[in-house]
Amino acid sequence: MNEKEIIVGGQAVIEGVMMRAPNSYAVAVRRPDGTIVSQAERLPKMGERHPLLKLPVLRGGAILIHSMALGIRALNFSATVAFEEEAESAGDKGKGAGGATAAGSIAFALFFNITLFIVLPLLLTNIIFIWLGWAGTESAATGGEAAGAASKIGVLIDWLRIHLRPVRPSVGFNLVDGLIRMIFFITMIWGFSKLQDIRRVFEYHGAEHKTVFTWEAGEELTVANARRHPRQHPRCGTSFLMVVMLVSIVLFSIVRFDSLPLNLLTRIALVPLIAGISYEVIRAAGRKETSPIFRLMTLPGIWLQNVTTREPSDDQLEVAIYALSESLKLEPAEAWNGAPRVTAPSTIA
Numbered sequence: 415m416n417e418k419e420i421i422v423g424g425q426a427v428i429e430g431v432m433m434r435a436p437n438s439y440a441v442a443v444r445r446p447d448g449t450i451v452s453q454a455e456r457l458p459k460m461g462e463r464h465p466l467l468k469l470p471v472l473r474g475g476a477i478l479i480h481s482m483a484l485g486i487r488a489l490n491f492s493a494t495v496a497f498e499e500e501a502e503s504a505g506d507k508g509k510g511a512g513g514a515t516a517a518g519s520i521a522f523a524l525f526f527n528i529t530l531f532i533v534l535p536l537l538l539t540n541i542i543f544i545w546l547g548w549a550g551t552e553s554a555a556t557g558g559e560a561a562g563a564a565s566k567i568g569v570l571i572d573w574l575r576i577h578l579r580p581v582r583p584s585v586g587f588n589l590v591d592g593l594i595r596m597i598f599f600i601t602m603i604w605g606f607s608k609l610q611d612i613r614r615v616f617e618y619h620g621a622e623h624k625t626v627f628t629w630e631a632g633e634e635l636t637v638a639n640a641r642r643h644p645r646q647h648p649r650c651g652t653s654f655l656m657v658v659m660l661v662s663i664v665l666f667s668i669v670r671f672d673s674l675p676l677n678l679l680t681r682i683a684l685v686p687l688i689a690g691i692s693y694e695v696i697r698a699a700g701r702k703e704t705s706p707i708f709r710l711m712t713l714p715g716i717w718l719q720n721v722t723t724r725e726p727s728d729d730q731l732e733v734a735i736y737a738l739s740e741s742l743k744l745e746p747a748e749a750w751n752g753a754p755r756v757t758a759p760s761t762i763a
Contacts, residue, residue: 422626422738423649425485426618427492431730432485433622433737438744441488442737443495450733453491454740457484474693475686530602532681535594539587540674541577549581580674588663596659603721613724620645621726621734623719628735635739637731645726646719648708653715657692665691 424433430443440454466472543549581587606612627643628635665684671677696711726734 422629422741424622424626424734424737425488426615426622427488428615429496429618429733430492431618431622431625431734431737432488432492433625433734433741434484435738435741435745437746438741439484439488440737440740440744441491442733442740443492444729444733445495445498450736451495452736452740454744456744470694471687471690474690474697477693478686478689528682530598531595532685533678535591535598536674536678536681537578538594539591540579540581542590543581543587544577544579548586549579578674580672580677582672583666583670583677585663585667588666591666592659592663596655599655600718600721603718607721616722617724617726618730618734620723621730623647623650623723624726624731625734625738629738635735637728637735640731640735641728645723646716648712648716650715650719650722652718652722653712654692654696655718656714657695657711658688661692661695662688 422433422435424431426432427441427443430441432439432441434457437459438454438456440452442450442452444450583591607616621640623645624640624643625635626647628640631639631643633639662681662684665688666677666681669680669684671680
């Protein structure tokens with residue numbers, strides 16, 4: 415195995431970058447005083463502990479869950495380092511509340527994402543199809559029933575009751591649902607990009623991509639080399655979105671009911687399966703990243719990265735290089751097979 419075959423990836427965190435190699439990961443964060451601190455660990459092989467997770471589709475869902483957990487750990491570490499002055503001033507009381515705060519944040523994030531990207535798109539699509547008469551209902555009857563309501567609240571209740579009658583999802587229904595979901599996502603990302611703190615994270619996202627490109631090109635991990643590479647990478651997680659949307663459209667058109675609550679629960683329950691199938695599609699197409707199919711599948715993600723990445727500074731590139739170097743140092747000897755070992759960059763004190 416040569417250097418390029420050691421596939422690496424990463425994630426931007428608060429004032430830092432998490433880099434992951436096949437058997438290890440490291441997160442590097444710049445402290446308020448300008449120094450860089452890191453945390454690195456070897457990763458257990460899920461397939462050795464649970465052989466079933468080696469199977470196609472199942473492994474995709476497992477990798478997604480593991481990546482989310484690893485990302486949360488990296489974010490918690492970066493927050494602790496980046497805001498260590500505030501944490502110290504909070505004292506022991508702040509330390510005791512950390513676990514509860516993290517659990518509460520995860521629960522809120524899950525609720526928020528399910529509501530915004532599953533519940534609301536389904537309800538809005540259902541309303542649109544009935545309102546426009548695409549579900550075989552007469553839109554004129556809607557106005558007559560609503561007009562007969564005695565109050566504004568009654569009008570709203572009658573309107574919702576009429577427009578939330580279950581519509582059996584078709585391919586067209588799921589195309590509209592997927593479009594609404596994508597509009598929500600792009601709008602949210604665009605809004606976040608206007609916040610200064612999020613712009614800093616997007617800059618570190620760009621630093622992560624430039625560093626990965628440098629490694630894949632077989633170049634020395636230096637700021638000068640990384641600066642020359644683009645900040646949009648075809649294997650970024652944003653390129654995963656188009657595949658997920660297409661797979662969900664097909665799957666939701668197959669597994670469907672004449673019940674709005676059942677369709678909603680089904681969409682939530684099918685998320686791991688959709689992730690697993692999407693992973694296999696990306697994996698198959700990505701075996702040759704120069705193939706037209708892979709380029710077509712990742713093109714929407716490349717466009718979206720114009721929003722989710724920003725040009726990083728040299729200081730941010732240093733942090734990304736440091737994280738990748740620390741991760742690669744933990745890779746087992748058999749993974750290198752004679753390739754030169756990587757040490758921490760000399761630009762970092």
